[in-house]
Amino acid sequence: MNQQPGRSGLIFNEPLLWEKSREGRCAISLPNSDVDRVELDPELTGDAPELPQLSELDVVRHYTRLSQWNFGVDSGMYPLGSCTMKYNPKTNEVQAARQGFAGAHPFSGDEFSQGAMALMYNLEQYLAQITGFNAVTLQPAAGAHGELAGMLMIHAYHAKMGKQRSKIIIPDTAHGTNPASATLCGYESINVKSGEKGILEPEIIAAVMDEDTAGIMVTNPNTLGLFESNIKEIADIVHAKGGLVYGDGANMNAIMGIVKPGEIGIDVLHLNLHKTFSTPHGGGGPGSGPVAVTKALEPFLPIPRVEKKLDSYKFVTDCPDTIGRLHTFYGHFGVMVRAYSYILSMGAKELKNASTLAVLNANYIKESLKGTLNLPYDLPCMHECVFNDEFQKKDHITTMDMAKRLLDYGFHPPTVYFPLVVEGAFMVEPTETESKEDIDQFINAVKAIVKEAKDDPEKLKKAPLLTKVTRLDEVTAARKPCLRG
Known part of the structure; x- marks a missing residue:
């Protein structure tokens, strides 16, 4: 599979509900009340909250669009090392x-x-x-x-x-x-x-x-x-x-x-x-x-x-x-x-098989990317493998640059800069449920990004380019969080 899962296309912009609110719209029909209406004492309750007034379609589209901003293991490969983002059978x-x-x-x-x-x-x-x-x-x-x-x-x-x-x-x-x-x-x-x-x-x-x-x-x-x-x-x-x-x-x-x-x-x-x-x-x-x-x-x-x-x-x-x-x-x-x-x-046999496949998938990634990324510990691994950005330093490309670029290819990045014993760590855990085709897509994406690091390093420093928001100032975001949409 040469085609990558990430594609540019419709990315819905979604304002706050209060910005979409229009007087008189209502998303729900309530039954007629069988008790008399009573006004609450404003001295006890204070001012009534300013709730948005929306149609049913407004509400449905709002939460559907927000869900499309999110990424999870149901959306695609989620190779967070150490975290084990394991698929949850329905x-x-x-x-x-x-x-x-x-x-x-x-x-x-x-x-x-x-x-x-x-x-x-x-x-x-x-x-x-x-x-x-x-x-x-x-x-x-x-x-x-x-x-x-x-x-x-x-x-x-x-x-x-x-x-x-x-x-x-x-x-x-x-x-x-x-x-x-x-x-x-x-x-x-x-x-x-x-x-x-x-x-x-x-x-x-x-x-x-x-x-x-x-x-x-x-x-x-x-x-x-x-x-x-x-x-x-x-x-x-x-x-x-x-x-x-x-x-x-x-x-x-x-x-x-x-x-x-x-x-x-x-x-x-x-x-x-x-x-x-x-x-x-x-x-x-x-x-x-x-x-x-x-x-x-x-x-x-x-x-x-x-x-x-x-x-x-x-x-x-x-x-x-x-x-x-x-x-x-x-x-x-x-x-x-x-x-x-x-x-x-699963039963005892398939629980064991799950572990066997998790180890197989991780070792397949390790062997496939060895030489593309530096492998500090070149030993048979278990469920995850740890690379770093040593080979990319000459092009002034970091693990973070490569992780950001993976978003453009449609993959959630792996764990980065952990464990601390590996400088610039790039830690991948595929779990047992990813198929060879999906893993090959990930491997090819990493290889393509490493080639970009040589050919066009400035492009990587600006990544991601196709996501709803591009490279963020993460230090300022942590110190001065803005919680608007």
């Missing part, structure tokens, strides 16, 4: 919208919530089986919330052991939220560098691990898209000094069905359901960040917990070592339904 939405789930109320009590509780219990069991852990909580509301839950449990564990510790080891290839989660639990972050191959070396960990260190936070696969192959030896070093290993499971989409973190030395692991189990990807929420733990940490799980007795389910709060409640009620239930639907739809 059957998940159908199941979550079923009245029995959508209409469930958290005040209904155990007796009238058996179906919802059964789903949560089964989802916990599936996630425990997939990750190789003893128990799971679904309560955390997002990945970072799951990180905090995991670190709170590590903190509670050391308190129970009779000696609190003050430090936590965090590699340079960890996710950026890891230090924040550790700090919130009172730990000082001890940063360590990865080795020449982009993974942790056991001797580096052994040099900093002591009896005052609570453990280590490891992202595996790490943010370079590489599997931490020394993880078992590193876990043994940490455990020998009484520490615990926290696993950031944000990149589980690369190893689902292949590696069970609970069986290679990890003590606690959070999962991002939106990254691995195809639930909606944030945008302000709701999200879900379940946490899986070993038997030693199970007593510290947040409450309430779902337990099964014979053929019924109940919420249990009598857990003396628990870290307590982390979320109103029991978590974001609608997200759980979607993840449960995905797991049941």
Whole structure:
């Protein structure tokens, strides 16, 4: 497929609703009121709000045009590395919208919530089986919330052991939220560098691990898209000094069905359901960040917990070592339904196949663009690969210039300038659902942009050229945001 998905054409300009408003227009017909009209006291209510007056067609076109400004994985390839913009099968939405789930109320009590509780219990069991852990909580509301839950449990564990510790080891290839989660639990972050191959070396960990260190936070696969192959030896070093290993499971989409973190030395692991189990990807929420733990940490799980007795389910709060409640009620239930639907739809064989294809797609991109873009770590990658702009520096073209130009070719840019261990990083994650044809379009677009960097570098510095707005002053936009349309 030589043709690129991005084309110039109709780009609707859409003013504010108040600018389109005309006296007397109304988009809805209300039934006749069966009660007398009463004027409210203006001293109590103040002036009536100035609401726009629009026809139904005005309203429909307004929101349709706004939706066309947006870009998502339903529109095209969304290769954000580290974020895993995974396609959400539409059957998940159908199941979550079923009245029995959508209409469930958290005040209904155990007796009238058996179906919802059964789903949560089964989802916990599936996630425990997939990750190789003893128990799971679904309560955390997002990945970072799951990180905090995991670190709170590590903190509670050391308190129970009779000696609190003050430090936590965090590699340079960890996710950026890891230090924040550790700090919130009172730990000082001890940063360590990865080795020449982009993974942790056991001797580096052994040099900093002591009896005052609570453990280590490891992202595996790490943010370079590489599997931490020394993880078992590193876990043994940490455990020998009484520490615990926290696993950031944000990149589980690369190893689902292949590696069970609970069986290679990890003590606690959070999962991002939106990254691995195809639930909606944030945008302000709701999200879900379940946490899986070993038997030693199970007593510290947040409450309430779902337990099964014979053929019924109940919420249990009598857990003396628990870290307590982390979320109103029991978590974001609608997200759980979607993840449960995905797991049941796929089954064990296809969950493993999803990871296999994600790794295949990433390595295909890595090999295809190697030589076009610089590849700092030329090793087999997992779900994502990291390039940079080293080859383009002689033409004074940056990663940002290339990312902006990709918009003109119809692609959302990949993650740029992260991870920080790679200067000018250009981080691509295709996920498993992109076809070879779509990936080839992306590869050809990058190659065309790199050729432009040589032939017409000034064009790239002005990109994007075909979008609704062109190159923005991002510094001013951040400091002085203008929220008009």
